[in-house]
Amino acid sequence: MEKTANELMQAKDYIAHYYFVYGNKVLGAILIMVAGGLVARWAGKFVQRWLDGKHLEPPIKTLIVRVLRLLIVGLTLVIALDEFGVPITTLVAGISVAGVGIGLAMQGVLGNLVAGLTIIFTKPFRVTEYIEIHGIHGTVTQIELFSTTLSHADRSRVIIPNRKIVGEILHNYGTIRQLDLSVGVAYDTNVPEAIALIRDILKQNPRILKDVAPGVGVTLLGDSAITIAVKPWVAVPDYGAAQGEIYQAILDQFRVRKIDIPFPQRDIRLSNGVVSGPALAHSEN
DSSP states (O other): OHHHHHHHHHHHHHHHHHHHHHHHHHHHHHHHHHHHHHHHHHHHHHHHHHHHTSOOOHHHHHHHHHHHHHHHHHHHHHHHHHHHTOOHHHHHHHHHHHHHHHHHHTHHHHHHHHHHHHHHHHOSSOTTOEEEETTEEEEEEEEOSSEEEEEOTTSOEEEEEGGGTTTSOOEEEETEEEOOEEEEEOTTSOHHHHHHHHHHHHHHOTTBOSSSOOEEEEEEEOSSOEEEEEEOEEEGGGHHHHHHHHHHHHHHHHHHTTOOOOOOEEEEEOTTSOEEEEEEEOOOO
16 A cells, blocks of 8 residues: 555656646647648638639649648647657657658559649649540549549549549540431432421521531441431530430421431342342341
């Protein structure tokens, strides 16, 4: 019992001594960190409002604000550690050594960071543009330091690590896309009249861009039909809807004008030389 009492007294003396020596420093370090956090938050909001009036890309604005906040927090941490009595020179040397190991362990993350900075400053694409890479396509909704987010046509999100983008073949459609449609007409059709009708359909559709001339013309002389290519331009959000509307309008107008969309037909000749006539007909899907 006497030994236990002595150990408790020694523990109390140690705590009292530690509090007397470091108590004020710990409190001061905590206050410095809290003040640094508040300053970083205020400075970030102030710089963000200032950058909103500048003609800069959103990722660059985000990068500037984040770097500013990290610098303020880092400086605050150094001041707090110095107040606490930690030797800064030794700490920096320790961080440098640890940084080498961390860097080797986080090569993928650092690769994404470098690639993100490359994308932000070289601007191969911007937010709201439609891109395709590695067979993945969608509208760019967000460019971060480590990843880029695409919005797919089915309303899903695709998140691509930035290192998978830099150095690869990238197809940037911008904010518009060209439809690749086609329709077949019979060989006895007045082709100029059919083309004029298609052009009129495109002019009446509000989704079709009027400042970019659509491509309409004969593209193939097939076995059973003359194929007319229809290639108008639309805004990216209208790409899916415009295709169905145009096909429906062409079908309706062709029926009104008695323009035939023929079935593919084949003649079969028997081995004895007798011609059977159009013995096989089927619709094209």
